[in-house]
Amino acid sequence: MDTTHDIILVGGGLQSGLIAAACHELRPSASITIIERDEQLGGNHIWCFHESDLPAGAKTFVDPLVAVRWSRTSVHFPGFKRTLTGAYAAVTNHSLHQAVTSMLRRPGCSVELGVNATVVTAEHVQLDDGRRLTADCIIDARGARGPVAETGYQSFVGLEVELADNHDLDHPVLMDATVDQTNGFHFVYVLPLGPRRLLLEDTCFNEDAELDRPGRTAFLHQYAQAHDYTIESVVRTEEGVLPMPWGAAEGIPATAEPLPAGYRGGWFHPGTGYSIPVAARLAETIARHAHRTDRRLAIDKLASNVRAQSRYARFLNRLMFRWYPPHQRVNILRRFYGLPEPIIQRFYALTPTPLDKARILVGRPPAGLSWRHRRAQGRPSP
Numbered sequence: 001m002d003t004t005h006d007i008i009l010v011g012g013g014l015q016s017g018l019i020a021a022a023c024h025e026l027r028p029s030a031s032i033t034i035i036e037r038d039e040q041l042g043g044n045h046i047w048c049f050h051e052s053d054l055p056a057g058a059k060t061f062v063d064p065l066v067a068v069r070w071s072r073t074s075v076h077f078p079g080f081k082r083t084l085t086g087a088y089a090a091v092t093n094h095s096l097h098q099a100v101t102s103m104l105r106r107p108g109c110s111v112e113l114g115v116n117a118t119v120v121t122a123e124h125v126q127l128d129d130g131r132r133l134t135a136d137c138i139i140d141a142r143g144a145r146g147p148v149a150e151t152g153y154q155s156f157v158g159l160e161v162e163l164a165d166n167h168d169l170d171h172p173v174l175m176d177a178t179v180d181q182t183n184g185f186h187f188v189y190v191l192p193l194g195p196r197r198l199l200l201e202d203t204c205f206n207e208d209a210e211l212d213r214p215g216r217t218a219f220l221h222q223y224a225q226a227h228d229y230t231i232e233s234v235v236r237t238e239e240g241v242l243p244m245p246w247g248a249a250e251g252i253p254a255t256a257e258p259l260p261a262g263y264r265g266g267w268f269h270p271g272t273g274y275s276i277p278v279a280a281r282l283a284e285t286i287a288r289h290a291h292r293t294d295r296r297l298a299i300d301k302l303a304s305n306v307r308a309q310s311r312y313a314r315f316l317n318r319l320m321f322r323w324y325p326p327h328q329r330v331n332i333l334r335r336f337y338g339l340p341e342p343i344i345q346r347f348y349a350l351t352p353t354p355l356d357k358a359r360i361l362v363g364r365p366p367a368g369l370s371w372r373h374r375r376a377q378g379r380p381s382p
């Protein structure tokens, strides 16, 4: 017998968690079910975001998913350090699992764990336990679909470590790029998760999707030693290889039915690999439009906006991977982090203005557009 819902979310990762949280806040009467093949939601992840990544309407529904927050971040490059004053936050697989399962404890909703979806169409979802579910809105958020053709890669190996002593870091280091740059842009991401707890993540932007796990783990141990972090135990590891697409058609949001959402549908920032800025906008749009036709139109409009912005981010990827030799890529990022913070924030949120885009590419605004230059000439600011 068919079971019917308002919304079925296939795949219980970041995107489905955000949609469930958005509906809980904005459309609490909707009946929702999440289908996840693992025994818990969220896999093995820490997802971070800048608070300025979120549209105003998403802050309240993302909030309950957050496990840790910091009031600032920093970046370290050879000869250049900068503190960024914007707040930063982390959602962990545990915080996502707990928040979303408790939100979906209401009547008509469910979280189905350990169940594989074998067929996903616009009308129904077939489960491997024989059940068949139907819904007005079926969202396919089963994660990455397959290899991307024209792309560079961002690869990570992360160690969440417990130290023998307290560290003195009170904010995340987004990039410590004072490390060897021979094979591509290379940095260590350092996230203080507790007085003695750090996530140390070795990250590299290069052409290679291979992950040298032992070599990079050994490097992280050396990095810890060089920074006087005595590792008592490694409590968790994470790793991944994310595409940084530069092809014209790669990584663009798709809007077919059933709606491919999250990574599967291209709802991510091609220039940073972060999903939250774009996935939160999609979640809000789905939750705000109960009616099928309205929802369709709103998603199409959002997708076209994200596509236009993604085109610029893919162009920057092309510059980095096609025009710059690996050892010089660090200079692109070093220059980017010298820009005014609002430009950096809008780039991360995938909402740069035309002027931001020009400044990211060419540095200071052309003299004719510069407010100070125009004022000196007695001309109004643009």
Ligand SMILES: Cc1cc2nc3c(=O)[nH]c(=O)nc-3n(C[C@H](O)[C@H](O)[C@H](O)COP(=O)(O)OP(=O)(O)OC[C@H]3O[C@@H](n4cnc5c(N)ncnc54)[C@H](O)[C@@H]3O)c2cc1C
Pocket: 010, 011, 012, 013, 014, 015, 016, 035, 036, 037, 038, 041, 042, 043, 045, 046, 047, 048, 049, 115, 116, 117, 118, 141, 142, 143, 144, 156, 158, 238, 239, 240, 241, 242, 261, 262, 263, 264, 268, 273, 274, 275, 276, 277
């Ligand atoms: C190491 C690493 C660090 C990252 N850090 C960040 C970060 O800091 N910030 C950020 O925004 N992004 C980050 N990302 C990117 C981000 O993790 C992904 O983009 C994000 O998880 C995509 O969300 P999603 O919901 O599309 O897919 P996922 O989160 O991968 O979820 C897909 C889910 O679908 C389930 N599934 C698959 N097939 C089936 C099936 N047939 N039936 C049922 N369930 C199924 C899977 O088990 C999985 O739980 C990081 C990625 C990696 C690898």
